[in-house]
Amino acid sequence: MRVLCVAEKPSIARSISEILSGGRFTTRPSPNKYIKNFDFDYPQARAHFTVTSVSGHLLAHDFHDTHRKWNSCDPFELFDAPIQAKVPDDKKSIERNLMTEARGAQMLMIWTDCDREGENIGAEIARVCRSANRNITVKRARFSAIIAQQIHNAAQHPAELDMAQAEAVDARTVLDLRIGAAFTRMQTLALQARFGDALSEGVQSYGPCQFPTLGFVVARYNQVQAFVPEMFWYIYLSLVSPPTGTSGGNRETVFTWKRGHLFEVEVVLALYEGVLENPMARIRKVTKKETKKWKPLPLTTVELQKAGSRLLKLAPKKVLDIAERLYQQGFLSYPRTETDQYDPQFDFMSLIQKQIADNAWGNFANSLQQGGFNPPRRGKNNDKAHPPIHPTAHAGNLVGDERKVYEFITRRFLACCSKDALGSETTVDVVCGGEEFSATGAIGLIVLERNYLEVYPYDKWNSKEIPDFVEGQEIMPSICEMREGETTRPSLLTEADLVTLMDKNGIGTDATIAQHIQTIIDRDYVIERMEGSTKYLVPSTLGIGLIDGYNDIGFERSLSKPQLRLYELIICLFVHGPFKTERSMVQVCERTKTKNDMLVESIEQYKDMFIKAKREFDKVIEVRPTLVFPPDRVDGQY
DNA sequence: GCAAGGTC
Structure with a gap:
């Protein structure tokens, strides 16, 4: 045969x-x-x-x-x-x-x-x-x-x-095309009719992934705009001790207030006066315990994109493109994977062996071979198709961004095969004037074994010594003040935040998330703004206008909010038949339509939304064009 | 000139 x-x-x-x-x-x-x-x-x-x-x-x-x-x-x-x-x-x-x-x-x-x-x-x-x-x-x-x-x-x-799954994808394909093309043409043509080609250049696209993506950016922007800072007060207590042999200068140990901060000034004032009456602080408890900094999980596509944006300052799309090239050259495993656990039979040793030649991390790879190896942690995801992203060959001649991406993936892989970092953490609890304070965490940390940190500089974990305190000891604080602060404005979304949100809400797939972000940037719905070394996403007037506009129309099923997309319902029906568990689906499913009826019906629903959207769209750009374009453009000064 | 999903 x-x-x-x-x-x-x-x-x-x-x-x-x-x-x-x-x-x-x-x-x-x-x-x-x-x-x-x-x-x-x-x-x-x-x-x-x-x-x-x-x-x-x-x-x-x-x-x-x-x-x-x-x-x-x-x-x-x-x-x-x-x-x-x-x-x-x-x-x-x-x-x-x-x-x-x-x-x-x-x-x-x-x-x-x-x-x-x-x-x-x-x-x-x-x-x-x-x-x-x-x-x-x-x-x-x-x-x-x-x-x-x-x-x-x-x-x-x-x-x-499985023909049910195959048909479900056909349904998705057809719906995406119909909805995308209809709304995109409607939006673009309406804006052109009102403002002419010169003002409204390009395409104002709509898509069932790109719009929810834009929705996240606008929602955060609106939160930031609506934010009103609030005053708070707290007691600041610290001890300044003379320099020790190794460290120059005075060292300040800050004891943070157990109450954190409070928003009623009178309450804090009263408590503070109580402390001042009896300012001698007594060490109530000194706890010393072993602590660990966990090594990272095996690398998935979504994590690679987040890390690329946060640590390497490369756009998610760019990171993925580079990884794809490296994969094609044989340096990396398949870069599109949701899996963050290695197969038990995975051959780590021969891959580690290949990295021994490297100048920067060769010695570390060697130490893994000499008994330092520990099996990687196991995450919760397995797409059953591809292993986590890892280097498949040593690449010594890469430069620029390719080098950065390859280095990150390789260091991540070696870190995964190493041990957690070990440290010892001291917590000092103090009572002062009836109020409790404590110094802990990053303040009283001694790193004992760096382990994976040796090869993974992207994680920071440094010793911060604390003076020796003894239980029962009494000290006079160097600083005891009532201080005030303000709640801080939430920050705009970063690319990494957006990838996380999309991943959590099932917008796009690991292979397409980066593309959707790129699309809303290309469409001028979103502008990238650097602040310091962090890149934030700011919606444009057009982006805000479109999202707020659709939200104002008040669709039952929003066109801009993250949701189980309508055709996901159809896919579920195609694959599983009617089901009764999830509430959002019950309405649709209890009617026990056939699959084709479902498809027809959802197209009818989108038609209704389209008609309403078109009407409102025309109204909005006629009455308040500045919702769509900045005032200077509308006034013709642009 | 439209979408989102594969992959080269």
């Missing part, structure tokens, strides 16, 4: 071939320069295998020519306009390859990633192969890691494609 195996990407096709053939396969070119066909016998299944791949989705969806031109129709028609799925020109060679290979095979085995999109790509592959060979048997190999045992098992016990 001849079996045609098709993976989602060329690298997986090669890995599968290596494992199943034990390294004995022949390679044939395909009409596509990135894709190779691998041939070998697989006696375990008494078959001849050909393994090839696609490169992500084969099909692209768009409207017909009759609706593709912006002025060809009212944007509203896009909710019902026919959508065609076709193989774009640059993928035609991939399609040709599949058809040729399918003609000579009795079985098609789908090896796409085991996620929803993978199921959909699998269905695309099956359609193409069946068009060339209508009798071909279609099977699905299920695997969660590129490990020999799993790959063999998948090859020998193939299952079926």
Whole structure:
């Protein structure tokens, strides 16, 4: 029997071939320069295998020519306009390859990633192969890691494609296109009609991911604007001790007030006067305990992007692009992963070995090999497809940002394989005039073993010595004052904050979060502002106008707030059928519609929102154009 | 000139 195996990407096709053939396969070119066909016998299944791949989705969806031109129709028609799925020109060679290979095979085995999109790509592959060979048997190999045992098992016990998941992705695709195109054209054309091309250049896009993303930025901005500082008062108590042998200058030990700070000045004043009456402080308790600073978790895509923004000062999109390049050069593992736990069989030692050559961290790698190795911590996430991001080869010649990203990932990997840092923390509890104070944490810390910190300078943990105190000892504070302060304004969002929010709310995927942030910047909805060394995201007048505008309309289901997107409901229905657990879904599901009814109904809901939005949109830009553009632009001085 | 999702 001849079996045609098709993976989602060329690298997986090669890995599968290596494992199943034990390294004995022949390679044939395909009409596509990135894709190779691998041939070998697989006696375990008494078959001849050909393994090839696609490169992500084969099909692209768009409207017909009759609706593709912006002025060809009212944007509203896009909710019902026919959508065609076709193989774009640059993928035609991939399609040709599949058809040729399918003609000579009795079985098609789908090896796409085991996620929803993978199921959909699998269905695309099956359609193409069946068009060339209508009798071909279609099977699905299920695997969660590129490990020999799993790959063999998948090859020998193939299952079926999950068409429900594949259809759910079709629903998502169609909804994204309809909603995105309709709202984008409506917004853009309305602004152009009111302000002309010169004022309103570019595209004012709407998308079910980019708008909630913008919504986060605007919500934080509004919080910052609405903030009113509040006064508070507290008692400041400290002891200044003379310098010791090693440290120059006086050392001040601050005892923080157990009450923190209070907002009633009279109350603090009364307590403070009590302290002043009897200012001698008595050491109530001295506690010394071992403490740890935990080494970092194995690296996921989202964490890489956050760290890249916070530590390396690179935009999330840029970090991901660089990681992708390094992956293609063979320096890194696959950079899009949600997994923060290593497989128990993972071969750490040979990867650590490869880093011994490095000038900066080679010695540390060596120490891990000489008994310093400890298994990495295990996080809670596993996408069952890819391991955490780690270096796969030593790269000595990188420069600039590539070097920075590679260095971070490598140091992170070595840190994961090391030990937690150990320290000893002293807490001193003090009573003064009936009030309790204590000095603790960073103040009384002695770092005993730096361990992973030696290779991971991104974490800071430094000793801060505290004078020796004895229980029962009485001291006269050097400073005992009532001080005042103000609550501080929340800060604007950073890119790292935004990545966290999107991740938590399920906006986009690990591979697309960075793109959505880039989109709202490219659209001039958001401006990056540097303050010191931190980059903050500030919404533009346009961004605020759009979000506040939609919020003011008061949709039942907001177009701008993070939420379970409507089509997520449909996907759930496609995949699981009606369910009753989550409240937000109950309304929809109790009606027990069929899947197609659901799709039609949700399009109807979006149509209603569209009509309302268009009406309000026209009204807003007519009556208060400054909500959309800055006053100087509206007045023509721009 | 529109979306979001794959990947090269």
